[in-house]
Amino acid sequence: MESIIAGLAGVGYIASRRIATALFMATHLQKPVLVEGVAGVGKTELALCAAALLGLPLIRLQCYEGLDESKALYEWKYGKQLLYTQILKDHMGAALTDAPDMATAMERLHGTGDLFFSEPFLEPRPLLNALREPDGAVLLIDEIDKSDEAFEAFLLEMLSAFQVSIPEIGVIKATTPPVVFLTSNNVRDLGDALKRRCLHLHIPLPDQGLEEKIVAARVPGIEARLRTELVRFVQALRTLDLRKLPSISETVDWARALILLHAAALDVELVRETLNVLLKFEADVAAVEPKIGELLSHGA
């Protein structure tokens, strides 16, 4: 466990024990991980870093409403099929002229017919690519909650047995099962069947210590004192009742912004000017502005 935490830290991801355990279980039980959490908490980043840590290629599938299997799994290369049919037309004609009757000609055609629905004419999409990667891969299915229910059901075979059925060819099975991450923002509730097949990891907003470590890893140039101060401010901000609480990515962005401004310490004026990095809604900014002084002194 410690080695996984250290390894993830090595590629720039500070993980809690639960995250490390989830990663460990995913590789050992060979089950996909469903990662949930508010936006900007590092769900996608986890998959990227896991790929770097395991030294596997990352294959990413971004979900959206209307995504279907021809875009996610495979498609036939219609153009190529057509072209080949045209080119081979004469050839086929020649092969068939000496056939004594229709039955023989049909027989010969049967022998070649399936050629056009074979692997050379298959256009692999992300899911198929992940299955065919010889040494395994990290497959990231991003924002699964944005896809349709039908697509979710379609994923089930892929996620439990790591195989897909293509009617014309048969079942394609993974040589090495990929490590699969699914991320969800809870736009809609996912089906139980999908949840059952996955390990579930909920990434909460981090506490003071963990967040400081994250900022240190992501923004190396920042001074320790400013770091502590700014993380404390963000933590205090999260106790307020805001429409969108600032998450880790906002903290990191803010830290970068402060470095650009050559700030050494937080003061009310500075916070007021840079507040729009942290808060994304006009109403939130208006609610926080009068309280900045209080929040700053509360932390110190």
Place this chain on the structure above:
Amino acid sequence: MQHTLESFLRALRAHDVRVSPAEAIDAHRAAAETGYADRDLLRDALCVTLAKSAEEVDRFDACFDTFFARPPSVGAGRPPPQTQGETPPGTPDLAGQLLAGDEAALAQAMEASAARVGVGDIRLTSQRNLLTRRMLDDMGLRELEAMIQALRAAGGPRDAAVAERLAERRAVLFVQAAAFVERQSKLYASESARRMRDALLAQQKLTAVEPEDFRAMEALVRRMAKRLATKYARKRHRAHKGKLDVRKTIRRSMGHGGIPFEVVWKSETLHKPKIAVLCDVSRSVASAAQFLLLFLYSLNEVVERLDAYAFSDRAVSVNDLLDDEKVDDAITLVMARVGFRPTDYGRSLANFLDAQGPKLDRRTTVIILGDGRSNFANPRLDLMRAINDRARSVIWLNPEPETYWNQGDSKMDAYARFCTVAKTCNTLAQLERIIEDVLRTYMSQ
């Protein structure tokens, strides 16, 4: 250890964490991977395999802590008793263990007795005392008491000392047994009791909810609204089987030299419902209004296009309040804006039609929550007819039972003529069922 894990899974199920047999197998595999030595590791590993949502993670953590908490041991902190020689032959097991201070054996005996009398099946907290007593009896309490009696009667100083010690240990055992049952009840009974209360609340008349149940009711309402919304808020396509979409098929065939490889069938898009709600917050329905507003608020959070109005002597739009304020504030503010005044349906309908009129079309469903009591003012049935003409459907939910309709100043029957449905609705369960009917029947056609 397998047995322990099984009972833990049972405790989880009692805590509303759904564990299917397949997940149970996963849990065993996970536990085999991690082993039982490192408790935090085991907890994390089981958590990722079993808990499937943020709420379940919280419940899992609580359950894990209670389940694996070590009970305080008998006679902790005392010098180990030197009683080996004193135990007379023919002593019952329980007395022997108590005298020897054998905590492991005692704990085991307690577990075994608990399993025999079925402490794990506890459903109500009121069963605790009974089950504690039964468990102690099963462990051999009667024999123990008989022995103490006998020793006291024998009268020797040595016997008396042993009897004294046994009595002392017995008291500790009582405490421990009670704590054990308490823990079991927390594990297995708390959730079932909560579920029972929720079921009762859902059947409770909205006008008769006790103030202390408000919080629970609120949570219940929110869950219902969320459930309904996830079920119906999606945009769906329905394929028209067998109808060729010629335009799209030709367009797609362009890439293949005009040969129609891909055949596209016509499909129709099911539009997301548009809902306009008119909610009565006048004096006559004040107690029910609170919940109707609560439902409105929750619905507003999950349904995209909802226009909400509250009315008593006039109707005002409350969309801004529902959008910007927290739930308690929103309800108070709505009540402050228009609440507690005598109802004037005619004027309210006129206000509603003025504000909402341009947006009322064949895709809108109008829901009216109110008792139809207009204080003998002009009910303006013509406006009701106009609303009914324009909207896809009009649904009237009345907190009064149907026998009260049209009595006194109620104009309910007259209004009902212009409604697609008019129904009584005075419990949460009814409210949910009706809204679900509405969403299914009147919207997605």
